[in-house]
Amino acid sequence: MENAKIIYLAGGCFWGTQKFFDQFEGVLSTEAGYANGSTTEPTYREVCRGSGHAETVKIVYDPSRITLAELLSYYFMVIDPTSVNRQGNDKGIQYRTGIYYEDEGLLPEIRAVYAAEEAKVGQKLAVEVLPLMNYYPAEEYHQKYLDKNPGGYCHIPGKYMHLK
DSSP: OTTOEEEEEEESSHHHHHHHHHTSTTEEEEEEEEESOSSSSOOHHHHHTTOOOEEEEEEEEOTTTSOHHHHHHHHHHSSOTTOSSEETTEESGGGOEEEEESOGGGHHHHHHHHHHHHHHHTSOOOOEEEEOOOEEEOOGGGTTHHHHOTTSOOSSOGGGGGOO
């Protein structure tokens, strides 16, 4: 679709983040991957060993059906925005939270939602807001992992997987 937009969200383990965003009308596609690390085309093993990449979900969406502000509001619903390098039981730099963008035109909307969330929480957030430096799709077995493995671990409570 020619009007589609892309945002990259790191919200801890990408299995649950991907499944969570797949439920929303207006989300055209999602892909689990690795973003903003120091190596090219990392493997999951390299990411777990400290390549510096964040487990990230690439979200392609139709802004006429779901706004970036709505997506980010949902994002903040399922992360602990004050936690550094940890979501749920997952710990390490690859589980940091971040909002990564390629289109600078998205920044005003990102900043507005971020500021509102920071005011709501009452402290500085640990969520990075950065341009996307690099992104590599994760291995196929990570794609739609929780659909293939319904009993797989996820830090996002199951009740959030069926909002829409």
